[in-house]
Amino acid sequence: MVAAPALGQREPLAPPAASDAPIAYLYDVTSGQVLFAREANRRFMPASITKVMTTFLAFEWMEEGRIVPQQTYTPRLETWRRWKNVGSTMFLPHDAQVSFDDLLHGVTTVSANDGAAALAEGAAGSVEEWVAAMNAKASEIGMADSHFGTPNGWMDEGRTFTTASDLSTLATAMLRRHPSKYRHYVGRPEFTYNEITQPNHDPISGVVRGADGIKTGFTNQAGYGFLGAAERNGRRLVMVVAGSPRARDRNRAARELIEWGFAAFDQRRLFPPNARVAKAEVQGGSRTQVPLVAPYGIYADIPAGGNGDVRLSVSYEGPVQAPISQGEEIAELVVSVEGMPDYRVPLVAGQDVGEAGLVRRALNGVLGWFS
Structure with missing residues (x-):
């Protein structure tokens, strides 16, 4: 049995009943x-x-x-x-x-x-x-x-x-x-x-x-x-x-x-808007990596009173094939908050990456032997 609130106290906030909003x-x-x-x-x-x-x-x-x-x-x-x-x-x-x-x-x-x-x-x-x-x-x-x-x-x-x-x-x-x-x-x-x-x-x-x-x-x-x-x-x-x-x-x-x-x-800001969050490997490009940016920032809602444990991981099918345009969505940040479902935030390329020229492709091939 739930005790009634003391006189002058408000009922604790709760989501609406299914009878009011199926x-x-x-x-x-x-x-x-x-x-x-x-x-x-x-x-x-x-x-x-x-x-x-x-x-x-x-x-x-x-x-x-x-x-x-x-x-x-x-x-x-x-x-x-x-x-x-x-x-x-x-x-x-x-x-x-x-x-x-x-x-x-x-x-x-x-x-x-x-x-x-x-x-x-x-x-x-x-x-x-x-x-x-x-x-x-x-x-x-x-x-x-x-x-x-x-x-x-x-x-x-x-x-x-x-x-x-x-x-x-x-x-x-x-x-x-x-x-x-x-x-x-x-x-x-x-x-x-x-x-x-x-x-x-x-x-x-x-x-x-x-x-x-x-x-x-x-x-x-x-x-x-x-x-x-x-x-x-x-x-x-x-x-x-x-x-x-x-x-x-x-x-x-x-x-x-x-x-x-x-x-x-309670909301916590993890990265501000347009922050560089991670990097992705690039194949056949003028660069071997491209920075990953969160255009709207990364935020986490933590249950009030919770310990606020947050885990982050980057998900993408890689390496990403060049050419890549700045702003192109190429990855997701998976955010795990304890006690809540995981959610995904889109990450976009932070800069253009063109296709590699002949010399760069050769260099990439050599580097590949040592990676």
């Missing part, structure tokens, strides 16, 4: 560690969390110059009719001349189904082309068990599905590739369009210290879900809860999971 996942973007996982690879319908994929693709296309935020667009009449007042909306008029900036704010802040469809059509020429690009981008970043059938997550007979693990991959890519766009578009408390102001229903932003997004989701089929993020003292956590029976259950689970994540672990 699917729950907590990932430390800074270290690369999974801190909590329940049904992490179970497929589920993300509902409006789908719009995070639309947001990420929009960020990517902005970076490429394929979307200009100030550019205006008028939805086709049939598109406007299809999404007029369907679920969450930004109330686009039938003759709207709306900027992509407003459309994307409508998507990220008030979960606008009409805004997501209009953005998709305006950017790609058709919703179908946009959805194809969503799936291609998901595959590119490693979302191995996800598929999208719409730009907004509206019910589509199960064609749209994802996993908690894949959603953390998506959030990590968004945060690392597009930090300034993330700050501009995600986590706003409200959005006003066409003189209509609507609130953001994010359950942690403004409530949990350091929280700044990302996206809720709900349909009768999917239940209540949330993909969220928060940062404290340079430490960035991403969390997923899904399948909650009620909004209040989801909201409670989200807050409990993120607060527990910050409280239950």
Whole structure:
């Protein structure tokens, strides 16, 4: 039997109960560690969390110059009719001349189904082309068990599905590739369009210290879900809860999971960003070794109160064949923290290594006899 806390004491922090969040996942973007996982690879319908994929693709296309935020667009009449007042909306008029900036704010802040469809059509020429690009981008970043059938997550007979693990991959890519766009578009408390102001229903932003997004989701089929993020003292956590029976259950689970994540672990920096961590042997190159760099640094989350025993080992298939480009991923650092699952951090080449010339190849051959 567990004793009740003394009067005035708070209950100790704990991950959310399965009854509140059948699917729950907590990932430390800074270290690369999974801190909590329940049904992490179970497929589920993300509902409006789908719009995070639309947001990420929009960020990517902005970076490429394929979307200009100030550019205006008028939805086709049939598109406007299809999404007029369907679920969450930004109330686009039938003759709207709306900027992509407003459309994307409508998507990220008030979960606008009409805004997501209009953005998709305006950017790609058709919703179908946009959805194809969503799936291609998901595959590119490693979302191995996800598929999208719409730009907004509206019910589509199960064609749209994802996993908690894949959603953390998506959030990590968004945060690392597009930090300034993330700050501009995600986590706003409200959005006003066409003189209509609507609130953001994010359950942690403004409530949990350091929280700044990302996206809720709900349909009768999917239940209540949330993909969220928060940062404290340079430490960035991403969390997923899904399948909650009620909004209040989801909201409670989200807050409990993120607060527990910050409280239950102490983070240690092992190497700063861009530090040279090790070397890899090179075959057929102008150099016999290449330095291995950790672009985002190496960090370890240690269970609070633990002894902090950490072991490191480098894993790669070697020797690595030249030529090698600086920044090319060629190895992984395996980090072992006592009492936790091992995790891997990518290591990239710290410099270019060209192919060896005739003299260098001969010298390498001679050196090989003595190695």
